[in-house]
Amino acid sequence: MRVCAIAGGVGSARLCAGLARVMDRRDLTMIVNTGDDERIRGLHVSPDIDTVLYHLADLTDWQRGWGLAEESFVAHERYQSLVEKLPGGKDDLQDWFALGDRDLATHLLRGRLLDLGRPLGEVTQALAEAFGIESTVLPMSDDPVRTVLTTTEGERLDFQTYFVRRHHTDDLSNIEYTGAEQSTPAHGVIEAIQGAEVVIIPPSNPVLSVAPILAVPGVEKAITRSAAIRAAVSPIVGGRALKGPADRVLSALGHDVSPVGVARIYKGLIDVLVLDAVDEQHAPDIEALEMRPVVLDTIMTGPEEAARLAKDILDAVA
Numbered sequence: 001m002r003v004c005a006i007a008g009g010v011g012s013a014r015l016c017a018g019l020a021r022v023m024d025r026r027d028l029t030m031i032v033n034t035g036d037d038e039r040i041r042g043l044h045v046s047p048d049i050d051t052v053l054y055h056l057a058d059l060t061d062w063q064r065g066w067g068l069a070e071e072s073f074v075a076h077e078r079y080q081s082l083v084e085k086l087p088g089g090k091d092d093l094q095d096w097f098a099l100g101d102r103d104l105a106t107h108l109l110r111g112r113l114l115d116l117g118r119p120l121g122e123v124t125q126a127l128a129e130a131f132g133i134e135s136t137v138l139p140m141s142d143d144p145v146r147t148v149l150t151t152t153e154g155e156r157l158d159f160q161t162y163f164v165r166r167h168h169t170d171d172l173s174n175i176e177y178t179g180a181e182q183s184t185p186a187h188g189v190i191e192a193i194q195g196a197e198v199v200i201i202p203p204s205n206p207v208l209s210v211a212p213i214l215a216v217p218g219v220e221k222a223i224t225r226s227a228a229i230r231a232a233v234s235p236i237v238g239g240r241a242l243k244g245p246a247d248r249v250l251s252a253l254g255h256d257v258s259p260v261g262v263a264r265i266y267k268g269l270i271d272v273l274v275l276d277a278v279d280e281q282h283a284p285d286i287e288a289l290e291m292r293p294v295v296l297d298t299i300m301t302g303p304e305e306a307a308r309l310a311k312d313i314l315d316a317v318a
Protein backbone atom coordinates (compact mmCIF):
# COMPACT_ATOMS: atom_id res chain seq x y z
CA MET A 1 0.00 0.00 0.00
CA ARG A 2 1.60 3.30 -1.10
CA VAL A 3 1.86 5.73 1.82
CA CYS A 4 2.93 9.38 1.63
CA ALA A 5 3.81 11.26 4.83
CA ILE A 6 3.90 15.05 5.09
CA ALA A 7 6.79 15.22 7.53
CA GLY A 8 8.40 17.89 9.69
CA GLY A 9 10.03 17.65 13.07
CA VAL A 10 10.70 14.87 15.53
CA GLY A 11 7.15 13.52 15.86
CA SER A 12 7.02 13.00 12.11
CA ALA A 13 10.38 11.28 11.97
CA ARG A 14 9.36 8.92 14.77
CA LEU A 15 6.11 7.87 13.08
CA CYS A 16 7.87 7.49 9.71
CA ALA A 17 10.40 5.19 11.36
CA GLY A 18 7.44 3.23 12.67
CA LEU A 19 5.80 3.09 9.24
CA ALA A 20 9.03 1.82 7.66
CA ARG A 21 8.98 -1.10 10.11
CA VAL A 22 5.40 -2.24 9.47
CA MET A 23 5.02 -1.86 5.71
CA ASP A 24 7.01 -2.35 2.52
CA ARG A 25 9.34 0.60 3.07
CA ARG A 26 9.78 0.97 -0.71
CA ASP A 27 6.11 2.06 -0.77
CA LEU A 28 6.75 4.86 1.74
CA THR A 29 7.50 8.43 0.59
CA MET A 30 8.15 11.31 2.96
CA ILE A 31 7.75 14.91 1.86
CA VAL A 32 9.84 16.87 4.36
CA ASN A 33 9.76 20.45 5.61
CA THR A 34 12.77 22.60 4.70
CA GLY A 35 11.52 25.80 6.35
CA ASP A 36 13.91 25.12 9.27
CA ASP A 37 16.93 24.91 6.96
CA GLU A 38 19.75 27.26 7.92
CA ARG A 39 23.23 28.16 6.80
CA ILE A 40 25.31 27.24 9.84
CA ARG A 41 29.01 28.20 9.76
CA GLY A 42 29.20 27.77 6.01
CA LEU A 43 27.18 24.54 5.93
CA HIS A 44 23.64 24.01 4.62
CA VAL A 45 21.83 22.30 7.49
CA SER A 46 18.42 20.69 6.82
CA PRO A 47 17.29 19.62 10.30
CA ASP A 48 13.93 18.03 9.41
CA ILE A 49 15.42 16.11 6.49
CA ASP A 50 18.31 14.84 8.63
CA THR A 51 15.96 13.93 11.49
CA VAL A 52 13.91 11.80 9.06
CA LEU A 53 17.06 10.25 7.52
CA TYR A 54 18.52 9.35 10.90
CA HIS A 55 15.25 7.89 12.21
CA LEU A 56 14.78 5.81 9.06
CA ALA A 57 18.40 4.63 9.20
CA ASP A 58 17.90 3.79 12.90
CA LEU A 59 20.87 5.99 13.77
CA THR A 60 19.09 8.59 15.82
CA ASP A 61 19.27 9.50 19.47
CA TRP A 62 15.62 8.82 20.26
CA GLN A 63 15.54 10.94 23.43
CA ARG A 64 17.34 13.98 22.01
CA GLY A 65 15.20 13.64 18.89
CA TRP A 66 17.76 15.09 16.52
CA GLY A 67 21.30 14.14 15.51
CA LEU A 68 23.02 10.80 15.86
CA ALA A 69 23.01 8.36 18.78
CA GLU A 70 26.76 7.66 18.92
CA GLU A 71 27.79 11.30 18.77
CA SER A 72 30.58 13.52 20.09
CA PHE A 73 30.92 17.29 19.85
CA VAL A 74 34.72 17.76 19.88
CA ALA A 75 34.78 20.08 16.85
CA HIS A 76 31.84 22.06 18.20
CA GLU A 77 33.36 22.48 21.68
CA ARG A 78 36.64 23.60 20.12
CA TYR A 79 34.71 26.09 17.98
CA GLN A 80 33.02 27.44 21.11
CA SER A 81 36.37 27.81 22.90
CA LEU A 82 37.80 29.76 19.96
CA VAL A 83 34.72 31.99 19.86
CA GLU A 84 35.10 32.70 23.58
CA LYS A 85 38.63 34.03 22.95
CA LEU A 86 37.32 36.63 20.49
CA PRO A 87 36.37 40.10 21.71
CA GLY A 88 32.63 40.11 22.33
CA GLY A 89 30.86 41.70 19.38
CA LYS A 90 27.43 41.84 17.85
CA ASP A 91 28.24 39.19 15.24
CA ASP A 92 26.28 36.00 15.76
CA LEU A 93 28.91 33.27 15.34
CA GLN A 94 26.15 30.66 15.79
CA ASP A 95 28.06 28.89 18.56
CA TRP A 96 24.65 28.20 20.10
CA PHE A 97 23.87 25.63 17.37
CA ALA A 98 25.61 22.31 18.03
CA LEU A 99 26.93 20.27 15.11
CA GLY A 100 28.08 16.80 16.18
CA ASP A 101 31.31 15.34 14.79
CA ARG A 102 29.54 12.51 12.93
CA ASP A 103 26.60 14.75 11.97
CA LEU A 104 29.14 17.02 10.26
CA ALA A 105 29.77 14.38 7.59
CA THR A 106 26.14 14.69 6.45
CA HIS A 107 26.39 18.47 6.13
CA LEU A 108 29.75 18.25 4.35
CA LEU A 109 28.38 15.78 1.77
CA ARG A 110 25.19 17.81 1.29
CA GLY A 111 27.25 20.98 0.93
CA ARG A 112 29.58 19.47 -1.66
CA LEU A 113 26.71 18.08 -3.75
CA LEU A 114 24.88 21.42 -3.60
CA ASP A 115 28.11 23.20 -4.63
CA LEU A 116 28.24 20.85 -7.64
CA GLY A 117 24.85 22.30 -8.61
CA ARG A 118 22.74 19.28 -7.62
CA PRO A 119 19.17 20.29 -6.55
CA LEU A 120 18.24 19.64 -2.92
CA GLY A 121 15.88 16.81 -3.95
CA GLU A 122 18.68 14.90 -5.70
CA VAL A 123 21.05 15.60 -2.81
CA THR A 124 18.50 14.31 -0.31
CA GLN A 125 17.88 11.12 -2.28
CA ALA A 126 21.67 10.61 -2.54
CA LEU A 127 21.95 10.94 1.25
CA ALA A 128 19.05 8.49 1.70
CA GLU A 129 20.85 5.98 -0.51
CA ALA A 130 24.11 6.56 1.35
CA PHE A 131 22.25 5.72 4.59
CA GLY A 132 20.78 2.58 3.01
CA ILE A 133 17.23 3.94 3.18
CA GLU A 134 14.85 2.20 0.75
CA SER A 135 12.00 4.69 1.27
CA THR A 136 11.82 7.90 -0.75
CA VAL A 137 12.74 11.09 1.11
CA LEU A 138 11.88 14.31 -0.69
CA PRO A 139 12.27 17.93 0.37
CA MET A 140 9.06 19.86 -0.14
CA SER A 141 10.93 22.04 -2.66
CA ASP A 142 14.41 22.53 -4.12
CA ASP A 143 13.84 26.26 -3.70
CA PRO A 144 14.68 28.15 -0.49
CA VAL A 145 11.59 28.47 1.73
CA ARG A 146 12.28 29.73 5.25
CA THR A 147 10.01 29.94 8.27
CA VAL A 148 10.37 33.43 9.76
CA LEU A 149 8.77 34.28 13.10
CA THR A 150 7.74 37.70 14.32
CA THR A 151 7.61 38.05 18.10
CA THR A 152 5.08 40.11 20.03
CA GLU A 153 8.01 42.54 20.56
CA GLY A 154 8.17 42.98 16.77
CA GLU A 155 11.46 41.13 16.23
CA ARG A 156 11.75 38.93 13.12
CA LEU A 157 13.63 35.74 13.87
CA ASP A 158 14.87 33.00 11.58
CA PHE A 159 13.68 29.61 12.68
CA GLN A 160 16.79 28.27 14.41
CA THR A 161 17.34 31.52 16.29
CA TYR A 162 13.79 31.26 17.60
CA PHE A 163 13.85 27.53 18.22
CA VAL A 164 17.39 26.83 19.46
CA ARG A 165 19.13 30.08 20.40
CA ARG A 166 16.08 31.46 22.20
CA HIS A 167 14.66 28.07 23.20
CA HIS A 168 11.29 28.87 21.52
CA THR A 169 10.33 31.05 24.51
CA ASP A 170 9.33 34.12 22.50
CA ASP A 171 5.64 34.87 22.19
CA LEU A 172 4.78 35.01 18.51
CA SER A 173 2.58 37.45 16.65
CA ASN A 174 3.17 36.22 13.06
CA ILE A 175 4.67 33.35 11.10
CA GLU A 176 5.74 33.62 7.45
CA TYR A 177 7.04 31.03 5.03
CA THR A 178 9.27 33.33 3.01
CA GLY A 179 9.93 32.21 -0.54
CA ALA A 180 7.00 29.78 -0.57
CA GLU A 181 5.01 31.68 -3.20
CA GLN A 182 7.96 31.63 -5.61
CA SER A 183 8.77 27.98 -4.87
CA THR A 184 7.78 24.87 -6.79
CA PRO A 185 7.36 21.37 -5.38
CA ALA A 186 10.49 19.24 -5.65
CA HIS A 187 10.56 16.56 -8.36
CA GLY A 188 8.28 13.69 -7.33
CA VAL A 189 6.36 15.53 -4.61
CA ILE A 190 3.02 15.96 -6.43
CA GLU A 191 3.29 12.50 -7.99
CA ALA A 192 3.88 10.96 -4.53
CA ILE A 193 0.71 12.57 -3.20
CA GLN A 194 -1.34 11.67 -6.28
CA GLY A 195 -0.08 8.09 -6.27
CA ALA A 196 -0.65 7.48 -2.56
CA GLU A 197 -3.40 5.27 -1.17
CA VAL A 198 -2.83 6.79 2.28
CA VAL A 199 -1.59 10.29 3.05
CA ILE A 200 -0.47 10.79 6.65
CA ILE A 201 0.27 14.03 8.49
CA PRO A 202 2.23 12.75 11.53
CA PRO A 203 2.10 14.38 14.99
CA SER A 204 4.01 17.53 14.06
CA ASN A 205 3.52 21.18 14.73
CA PRO A 206 0.76 22.15 12.26
CA VAL A 207 1.99 25.75 12.06
CA LEU A 208 5.77 25.41 12.27
CA SER A 209 6.40 22.06 10.54
CA VAL A 210 3.42 21.16 8.34
CA ALA A 211 2.21 24.57 7.14
CA PRO A 212 5.46 25.39 5.28
CA ILE A 213 4.99 22.22 3.21
CA LEU A 214 1.35 23.11 2.45
CA ALA A 215 2.50 26.63 1.48
CA VAL A 216 4.46 25.31 -1.51
CA PRO A 217 2.11 25.94 -4.48
CA GLY A 218 0.30 22.79 -5.60
CA VAL A 219 0.87 20.67 -2.50
CA GLU A 220 -2.32 21.50 -0.60
CA LYS A 221 -4.41 21.16 -3.77
CA ALA A 222 -2.87 17.75 -4.51
CA ILE A 223 -3.84 16.59 -1.02
CA THR A 224 -7.42 17.93 -1.18
CA ARG A 225 -7.88 16.31 -4.62
CA SER A 226 -6.20 13.08 -3.60
CA ALA A 227 -8.28 9.88 -3.73
CA ALA A 228 -6.22 8.59 -0.80
CA ILE A 229 -7.42 8.18 2.74
CA ARG A 230 -5.88 11.18 4.49
CA ALA A 231 -5.15 10.99 8.19
CA ALA A 232 -3.53 13.44 10.58
CA VAL A 233 -2.25 12.59 14.05
CA SER A 234 -2.80 15.22 16.74
CA PRO A 235 0.50 16.49 18.20
CA ILE A 236 -1.49 17.80 21.15
CA VAL A 237 -2.17 15.26 23.89
CA GLY A 238 -3.99 16.26 27.07
CA GLY A 239 -3.78 19.95 26.17
CA ARG A 240 -0.02 19.90 25.68
CA ALA A 241 2.57 19.29 22.98
CA LEU A 242 4.74 16.26 23.66
CA LYS A 243 7.82 17.98 22.25
CA GLY A 244 8.45 21.56 21.20
CA PRO A 245 6.22 24.64 21.36
CA ALA A 246 3.14 23.43 19.40
CA ASP A 247 0.78 24.15 22.31
CA ARG A 248 2.01 27.73 22.81
CA VAL A 249 2.17 28.44 19.08
CA LEU A 250 -1.39 27.20 18.48
CA SER A 251 -2.64 29.23 21.44
CA ALA A 252 -0.78 32.37 20.28
CA LEU A 253 -2.49 32.08 16.89
CA GLY A 254 -5.93 31.65 18.45
CA HIS A 255 -6.37 27.92 17.89
CA ASP A 256 -7.79 25.51 20.45
CA VAL A 257 -4.90 23.63 22.06
CA SER A 258 -6.59 20.29 21.53
CA PRO A 259 -7.14 17.66 18.84
CA VAL A 260 -10.23 19.69 17.85
CA GLY A 261 -8.08 22.77 17.24
CA VAL A 262 -5.73 20.65 15.13
CA ALA A 263 -8.68 19.16 13.22
CA ARG A 264 -9.99 22.64 12.42
CA ILE A 265 -6.59 23.60 10.99
CA TYR A 266 -6.64 20.55 8.73
CA LYS A 267 -10.36 20.88 7.83
CA GLY A 268 -10.85 19.98 4.18
CA LEU A 269 -7.45 18.28 3.99
CA ILE A 270 -8.09 15.10 5.97
CA ASP A 271 -10.69 12.36 6.43
CA VAL A 272 -9.36 10.96 9.71
CA LEU A 273 -7.98 12.61 12.86
CA VAL A 274 -6.02 10.30 15.14
CA LEU A 275 -6.21 11.42 18.75
CA ASP A 276 -4.79 10.00 21.94
CA ALA A 277 -6.92 7.98 24.32
CA VAL A 278 -6.62 10.72 26.97
CA ASP A 279 -8.53 13.01 24.60
CA GLU A 280 -11.33 10.56 23.78
CA GLN A 281 -13.95 13.04 24.99
CA HIS A 282 -13.13 15.18 21.93
CA ALA A 283 -14.21 12.48 19.47
CA PRO A 284 -17.76 13.87 18.96
CA ASP A 285 -16.35 17.34 18.19
CA ILE A 286 -14.11 15.74 15.55
CA GLU A 287 -17.12 13.97 14.03
CA ALA A 288 -18.95 17.31 13.95
CA LEU A 289 -16.12 18.51 11.68
CA GLU A 290 -17.02 15.67 9.26
CA MET A 291 -13.87 13.74 10.09
CA ARG A 292 -13.54 10.27 11.51
CA PRO A 293 -11.93 10.28 14.94
CA VAL A 294 -9.60 7.32 15.58
CA VAL A 295 -8.62 6.97 19.24
CA LEU A 296 -5.22 5.33 19.77
CA ASP A 297 -2.26 5.38 22.14
CA THR A 298 -0.23 7.94 20.23
CA ILE A 299 2.76 8.30 22.57
CA MET A 300 5.92 7.03 20.83
CA THR A 301 8.51 6.54 23.57
CA GLY A 302 10.66 4.31 21.37
CA PRO A 303 10.88 2.59 17.99
CA GLU A 304 8.57 -0.27 19.07
CA GLU A 305 5.81 2.13 20.12
CA ALA A 306 6.25 4.08 16.88
CA ALA A 307 5.85 0.84 14.90
CA ARG A 308 2.75 -0.12 16.89
CA LEU A 309 1.17 3.31 16.32
CA ALA A 310 2.02 3.13 12.61
CA LYS A 311 0.39 -0.30 12.34
CA ASP A 312 -2.68 0.82 14.31
CA ILE A 313 -3.12 3.79 11.97
CA LEU A 314 -2.72 1.73 8.78
CA ASP A 315 -5.18 -0.86 10.16
CA ALA A 316 -7.67 1.87 11.04
CA VAL A 317 -7.57 3.61 7.65
CA ALA A 318 -7.10 0.62 5.31
Ligand code: FO1
Nearest residue numbers: 009010036046047050066096097098099164
Ligand atom coordinates in the same frame (compact mmCIF):
# COMPACT_ATOMS: atom_id res chain seq x y z
N1 FO1 B 1 18.23 21.56 18.39
C1 FO1 B 1 18.65 22.15 19.55
O1 FO1 B 1 17.81 22.38 20.43
N2 FO1 B 1 19.95 22.49 19.75
C2 FO1 B 1 20.91 22.28 18.82
O2 FO1 B 1 22.07 22.62 19.04
C3 FO1 B 1 20.51 21.62 17.60
C4 FO1 B 1 21.45 21.30 16.60
C5 FO1 B 1 21.01 20.59 15.46
C6 FO1 B 1 21.93 20.18 14.49
C7 FO1 B 1 21.51 19.47 13.38
C8 FO1 B 1 20.15 19.16 13.24
O3 FO1 B 1 19.74 18.43 12.17
C9 FO1 B 1 19.20 19.56 14.20
C10 FO1 B 1 19.63 20.28 15.32
N3 FO1 B 1 18.72 20.68 16.30
C11 FO1 B 1 19.14 21.29 17.44
C12 FO1 B 1 17.29 20.40 16.16
C13 FO1 B 1 16.62 21.39 15.23
O4 FO1 B 1 16.74 22.69 15.63
C14 FO1 B 1 15.14 20.98 15.18
O5 FO1 B 1 15.12 19.60 15.00
C15 FO1 B 1 14.31 21.45 14.00
O6 FO1 B 1 14.78 22.53 13.37
C16 FO1 B 1 12.88 21.63 14.50
O7 FO1 B 1 12.23 20.42 14.40
